[in-house]
Amino acid sequence: MKKIILFVVVAIIFAVGAGVYWLFANLNDIVKTQVEKQGSHYLQTTVSLANVDLQPLKGYGDLKGFTVQNPTGYSDENAFSFDEIKLDIDIKTASQQPFVINELLVSGPSVLFEVTADGKNNLTVLKDNLSAQLPSSSDSSSSEPKPEQPKDTPAESSEPFLVAVNKVTIEGVKLTVDMTAVGQEKYQLTLPAFNASPVGVPNGLPADQVGGAIVKSMLDNIIKQAKKAVEDKVKQRAKEELKKRADEKIGGFLDKLGGN
Numbered sequence: 001m002k003k004i005i006l007f008v009v010v011a012i013i014f015a016v017g018a019g020v021y022w023l024f025a026n027l028n029d030i031v032k033t034q035v036e037k038q039g040s041h042y043l044q045t046t047v048s049l050a051n052v053d054l055q056p057l058k059g060y061g062d063l064k065g066f067t068v069q070n071p072t073g074y075s076d077e078n079a080f081s082f083d084e085i086k087l088d089i090d091i092k093t094a095s096q097q098p099f100v101i102n103e104l105l106v107s108g109p110s111v112l113f114e115v116t117a118d119g120k121n122n123l124t125v126l127k128d129n130l131s132a133q134l135p136s137s138s139d140s141s142s143s144e145p146k147p148e149q150p151k152d153t154p155a156e157s158s159e160p161f162l163v164a165v166n167k168v169t170i171e172g173v174k175l176t177v178d179m180t181a182v183g184q185e186k187y188q189l190t191l192p193a194f195n196a197s198p199v200g201v202p203n204g205l206p207a208d209q210v211g212g213a214i215v216k217s218m219l220d221n222i223i224k225q226a227k228k229a230v231e232d233k234v235k236q237r238a239k240e241e242l243k244k245r246a247d248e249k250i251g252g253f254l255d256k257l258g259g260n
Contacts, residue, residue, distance in 0.1 A: 028052040028053065028054055029052075031049075031052045031054060032049050032051075032052050035047065035049045035052075035063075035066075036048055036049055038211075039068070041133075042129070042130055042133045042212055043068060043071075043126050043129050043130055043215075044071060044072075044126075044129040045068060045069045045070065045071045045072070045079070045126070045129075046068075046069040047066075047067070047068050047069075048065070048066075048067050049063060049065060049066050049067075050064055050065020050066075051063070051064040051065055052064075056089060056091070057091060058091070059088065059089040059090065059091045060086075060087065060088075060089065061085075061086065061087030061089060062084065062085070062086055062087070063082070063084070063085040064083065064084050064085075065081075066081060066082040066085060067080075067081040067082075068080050068081070068126070070112070070114065070122050071122055071125045071126055071129065073116070073125075074114050074116070074122045074125075075112075075114060075178075077112055077114075078110070078112065079111070079112055079114075079122050079123065079126055080109055080110060080111040080112065080123075080222075081109065081110050082106050082107070082108070082109045083107055083108035083109070084106075084107045084108065085104065085105070085106050085107075086103075086104075086105045086107070087101060087103075087104055087105075088101070088102040088103040088104075088105075089101055089102065090102050097162040097204055098162040098163050098164040098200060098202075098203065098204025098205075099162070099163045099164070099204070100163075100164050100165075100166065101163070101164070101165040101166065102166055102167065103166065103167040103168075103169060104165055104167070104168045104169070104214065105169045105171070106168075106169065106170045106171070106218070107171055107172060108171070108172045108174065109170065109172070109173050109174070110174045110176070111123070111173055111174065111175050111176070111222055111226075112176045112178060113175060113176065113177045113178065113222075113223075113226035113229075113230075114178045114181075115177075115178065115179050115181060115182055115230070116181050116182075117181045117182060119182070121223075121226075123219055123222065123223050123226065124223060126219060127216060127219040127220070127223065130212055130215060130216055130219070131216065133212065134209060134212045134213070134216065135209065162200065162203065162204025162205060162206065163199075163200050163204055163205055163206075163210045164198075164199070164200040164201045164202065164203070164204045164205070165198060165199040165200060165201070165210065165214065166198055166201060167195060167198060168195060168196040168197070168198065168199070168214055168217065168218070169193065169194075169195055169196075170193065170194055170195075170196060170218060170221070170222075171193035172190065172193070173190065173191035173193075173194075173222065173225075174188065174190055175188065175189055175190070175191050175222070175225070175226060175229065176188050177189070177226060177229055177230060177233070179230065179233075184233070184234075184237070187233070189229060191222070191225050194221055194225075196214065196217035196218050196220075196221055197217045199213045199214055199217070200213075
């Protein structure tokens with residue numbers, strides 16, 4: 001039975017790929033438990049999921065209320081949360097490899113980019129935590145034995161089950177940038193919709209790596225956009241400060257002229 005991490009795509013493999021269809025009656029509860037457990041392990045912070053509605057044989061999946069708390073050393077706010085995650089499953093591939101997800105759609109995620117006094121940020125910490133748990137690209141196809149699994153994780157079969165996610169879409173990202181620790185303000189903006197990198201296309205990726213790869217790709221994109229937003233804000237603030245000082249000097253000079 002396959003190890004489940006983070007996203008329901010891996011949970012679907014748990015049911016469909018392993019052929020345990022008798023679990024469908026309890027699949028939603030299983031997915032919720034495993035997403036929270038494995039997500040918390042890989043990101044090294046608390047992951048929670050409010051509701052799961054999976055209908056894999058109909059090519060449909062839906063998750064709601066997915067939240068990830070900030071890592072240690074940051075505020076008590078959530079690092080990010082998703083209103084809804086939808087899956088479009090290619091049911092024709094249920095009996096073959098790779099198992100294909102046509103699209104994974106993340107709608108309305110709220111993301112916090114929190115900068116500390118030493119210039120570090122919470123999202124990079126989460127990404128580094130995740131990267132430390134994922135094999136490198138050269139390792140992903142290796143036939144070497146994998147590290148020992150957590151004690152409560154079922155053993156995997158010797159042959160990995162392969163998955164391909166053709167499209168990952170993230171829309172309506174509500175980004176909060178918190179720079180109060182460095183003497184700046186806290187502000188919000190909405191990022192344009194973007195597509196994260198496809199995963200395991202065309203030949204598939206081992207199931208236990210798919211969820212982490214998707215999350216890492218999303219974090220890479222959001223961190224890049226957040227840093228650009230911070231850079232633009234700092235440049236704008238610097239220009240405003242320079243203009244203010246110039247206006248003050250000009251005003252003082254004109255005052256002197258008026259007094260003569």
